Amino acid sequence: MDETMPRMTLSTAFTTLFGVRHPIALAPMGGSAGGALTAAVSRGGGLGLLGAGGGHPDLLARELPILADVEEPWGVGFQTWATELRAVDQVLEHHPAAVMFSFGDPSPFVDRVHEAGVAVLLQVTDLEEAGQAVDLGADVIVAQGTESGGHGALHGRSTLPFVPVVVDLVAPVPVLAAGGIADGRGVAAALALGAAGALIGTRFQATAEALVDPSVAEALVRGRGQDTERNRILDIARSSRWPSKYTARTLGHTYLDRWRGREAELAADPAAARKAYDADVERGAVPRSPVWAGEAVDLVTDRPPATALVSTLAAEAEAALARAAGR
Structure with a gap:
């Protein structure tokens, strides 16, 4: 970015709502977005979201205290289908700025979070879910496209056409775009689509603070979007409880x-499938965990500190928008 050029201010409904500097949020990735990564993103001017998964009490007891001294806004994200109210209450005791729910019916939890004076983010994968999120009183809606890494809807839509439709449907509720965003140009594109910011996952997995094995970070840096694949095979083989x-x-x-094309055969005997998978892991034939990665993984070329990455993404977004405006 030309340092002589006046810098644009990326102020949106999202940055105003949370009092953050940049329209960037950390995707609450289970197993990757721990307390250290959440803190780093928030200190960098974005909204860090701790990946709580189903809300196992030991995980929360280990990671939440890391955020005790973070003065900037931060939050926690749950896999809704696997979450219980006790886990939400455990999080609320630590006074987050936001709680996010993804994948499943969040209605049992929304009022409890709002009663605590905490903002609710609801991730949606289709227009029916988007309408329900408005009805439930979501403070922010996350529109997830199928390019995203990790779990998403079997019959979802791509981020580019999905986000503006959600923006129009749920206005004036602010929307974050998710899926296939891994650099500042993607953040700029999200803003151009009418979103108030971007929720970013894969890019933040490859940072110094992410809770990933070094081999995973290396795989992400080497990875190519064309090598990613959306499937249920690994959930079946690992006896995952994901719907x-x-x-x-x-x-x-x-x-x-x-097993591609033979999912039904693999699922016919789950116990045998898990036994075979575990045996392959033990003898080193397969990694213990898959490498979750979105289609924009090509843009992941290093493993910087997350705080610096937030600033880089924001500066890149400003530069992209300035170019598009012909400045």
């Missing part, structure tokens, strides 16, 4: 090649 309506996008994996 069948959600598939997961990962980098290539031996089990994908072995």
Whole structure:
């Protein structure tokens, strides 16, 4: 970016709502977005969201205290289908600025979060879910496209056409775009589509603070979007409890090649499938966990500190918007 050029201020309904500097949020990735990464993103001027998964009390007891000294706004994200009210209450005791729910019916939890004076983010994968999110009183709606890494809707839509339709449907509720965003140009595109910011996952997995094995970070840096695949095979083989309506996008994996097109056969005997998978893990034939990665993984080329990455993404977005405006 030309340092002589006046910098644009990326102020949106999202940045105003939370009092953050940049329209960037960390996707609450289970197993990756721990307390350290959440804190780093918030200190960098975005909204860090701790990945709580189903809300296991040991995980929350370990990661939430890391955020105790973070003065900037931060939040926690749950897998709604796996969450219980006790986990939400455990989080609320730590006074987050936001709680996010994804994948499932959030209605049992929304009022409890609002009663605590905390903002509710609801992730949606289709227009019916978007309408329900408005009815439930979501403070922010996250529109997730199928390019995203990790789990998403089996019959979802791509981010580019999905986000503006959601924006129009739910206005004036602010929308975050999610899926296939891994640099500042993607953030700029989200803003151009009418979103108030971007929720970013894969890019933040490859940062110094992410709770991932070094081999995972290396795989992300080497990864290519064309090598990602959305499927249920690895959930079946690992006896994951994820509902069948959600598939997961990962980098290539031996089990994908072995079982592609034969999911029903693999699912016919779940116990045997898990036993075989565990045996392959033990002998080193397959990694213990898949590498969740979105289609924009090509743009992941290093593993910087997350705080610096937030600033970089914001500066890139400003530059992209300035170019588009012909400045």
